[in-house]
Amino acid sequence: MNIYLIGYRCTGKTSVGRCLADCLDMAFTDADEIFEHQNKTSISDFVVQNGWEAFRSTEAQILADLSWQTGLVVATGGGVVLRQQNVSAMQKSGIAVWLTARPETIVSRMQADPATGSRRPAFGSDPVFQEVIKTLDQRTPLYKNACWIEISTDDKDTDRICHDLVSRIKIRS
Ligand SMILES: Nc1ncnc2c1ncn2[C@@H]1O[C@H](COP(=O)(O)OP(=O)(O)OP(=O)(O)O)[C@@H](O)[C@H]1O
Ligand SMILES: O=C(O)C1=C[C@@H](O)[C@@H](O)[C@H](O)C1
Numbered sequence: 037m038n039i040y041l042i043g044y045r046c047t048g049k050t051s052v053g054r055c056l057a058d059c060l061d062m063a064f065t066d067a068d069e070i071f072e073h074q075n076k077t078s079i080s081d082f083v084v085q086n087g088w089e090a091f092r093s094t095e096a097q098i099l100a101d102l103s104w105q106t107g108l109v110v111a112t113g114g115g116v117v118l119r120q121q122n123v124s125a126m127q128k129s130g131i132a133v134w135l136t137a138r139p140e141t142i143v144s145r146m147q148a149d150p151a152t153g154s155r156r157p158a159f160g161s162d163p164v165f166q167e168v169i170k171t172l173d174q175r176t177p178l179y180k181n182a183c184w185i186e187i188s189t190d191d192k193d194t195d196r197i198c199h200d201l202v203s204r205i206k207i208r209s
């Protein structure tokens with residue numbers, strides 16, 4: 037069984053995922069890192085050259101490959117729920133945990149993280165706060181539908197989130 041961390045940009049999928057894998061003695065993997073490694077380019081450069089649909093297709097292929105493996109904690113990309121085939125692959129091969137955060141939290145983490153320029157290209161021309169509100173509005177039902185557990189990451193450090201998550205996974209399984 038795999039544990040998939042889903043949620044918007046900067047909700048902490050990568051940070052919490054590493055900690056969770058350590059705590060549960062599972063292997064950690066990050067779909068965005070695999071993407072950049074396989075394509076030998078940053079996500080931002082890939083999207084500029086090939087567009088978002090090409091990104092989504094490659095992302096789906098990576099997810100499908102991971103879903104054949106077991107014992108993984110997978111930090112997914114923030115848009116993984118946009119394709120139903122990804123949701124089905126996650127549900128067949130494990131459980132999905134939805135990490136949430138307020139839009140203000142997301143924007144402040146995005147602005148502080150040096151990886152934003154290369155990993156989190158804008159979806160359009162909206163100012164970042166508006167983009168976050170609009171995209172969360174579209175995706176919230178998709179995250180909700182895909183997940184087994186939902187956990188807020190506001191005002192908590194990664195260790196605390198990880199600890200809470202381990203307890204909740206143990207109670208529910
Ligand atoms: N609980 C937290 N408290 C404070 N800062 C956090 C927390 N979780 C993550 N961060 C910070 O937010 C930034 C993004 O974190 P991370 O890369 O784990 O998010 P992500 O959900 O994997 O994002 P993406 O979808 O873009 O891959 C990092 O700078 C990280 O240190
Ligand atoms: O929210 C999104 O659609 C994305 C989030 C990142 O993790 C990357 O997967 C990419 O920038 C797309």
Ligand SMILES: [Mg+2]
Nearest residue numbers: 049050068111
């Ligand atoms: Mg990540």
